[in-house]
Amino acid sequence: MSRRSQRLVMAGLLLAGFVLQAAFASDVRMGAAQPEPALCVLVLECLYVGPRTGAWLGFGLGLLEAAYAARVVGSFIVTRTLAGFAVGALEDRVFRDSLPFSVIAVAVTTLLVEAAFFVFVPPRDALAWLGRVGGATAYNSALALPLYFIVRRCVRRAAT
């Protein structure tokens, strides 16, 4: 029962992150930098689950983002699924429940997801793309600080 409620809470948090991103991300844009709170929540949640659940969560987020972008649907789903799987697969290798590790995980995952996106959807202006990726990585890393505590609290409470 606790595992089921934990997953429900995770799905709810991911949806909340996506709603915030879809409704407000462009309002808090700074130059080329735009945050992706949903991706941050995905990475932080996947730190508490295995690769299978991580892949499912990533798939769900990819589907949501693809529905709103209504373009490059496959790229959104595949990159998010692989991101969830990769972060979930870290469970055997590192101790993941720490703030610095979470911030690094969010930054590295953002870079990898954007790099994969670069391959799937090559941009016309690579320099502008680099600026947006740098901005999103910095923004997401900063967002990971408060989100880490929120996600950890919700996920742990649901598990007990």
Add this chain to the structure above:
Amino acid sequence: MLRQVRDRRRRRLLPVAGLTALGVLLGGWHNRQAAAGRPDPFVSAVRTVTAPLVGAAAGAGRWVGSRFGWITRGWRLDQENRLLREENARLRDEVARLREADASAKRLRALLGLEPSEPSRRIAADVISRLPSPHLNTLVISRGIRDGVRLQAPVVAGGGLVGQVFDAGPTTAAVLLLTDASSAVGGLVQRADSRAVGVCRGNGGPLLTLAYLRENARVVPGDVVVSSGLGGRHGVFPKGLVIGVVERVTPDASGASPHVLVRPAVDFSRLEEVFVLR
């Protein structure tokens, strides 16, 4: 032991391989639908289910902004008010002049036997989501096929052209903004002694490029660019919709057409309501 490890690895990899394959299939299906000019029912179903949530959050944000925005805007209100009064006076003069010009144009069209140009019908829509990804310039609006929105319909806002509907569900539609790298619209410099025709292309940044101009095209900063009514990449926009204002003109050293950058008339990051033309 080795078999157990192999089984475990397989159990881990199978779901992600399946989900990735499903993602590729859905992407392929979406591209096929888009190429055929049909909306993707799967993607629009996901959007239709979640749109009330996103719309409610966006609405709450707008409500808070309208109630408490004065806290951040207060110090600028006086200056903004003065500028708006000046602009209002200028626009009243311009409206009077344009009414006169419109009446003359109608008279001349009738004399020449040309069909009168009917104003387009508009569907008002709320913006429920803007730019969900840093790399794509799209937005989602609160009207869909049930309200009469059709694929490739032009979308405008107070200041000018916003973009084009490129995916539509029953109650929502996705709009490709002019600034998106895959967007292109026929542009015309409005100034009477220029009338240079080109193609306004987005490049993912805040400015548009007015490309494919003639070598001797006369374009200067400050020129207003409107839609030419000629074909764009995804169909035809009606003539005369304001695209933006020329910000920079860089002559080409080799004598080819100048490099022209256009600032869109609409601030895409602040859009709250738009109109879909029918």
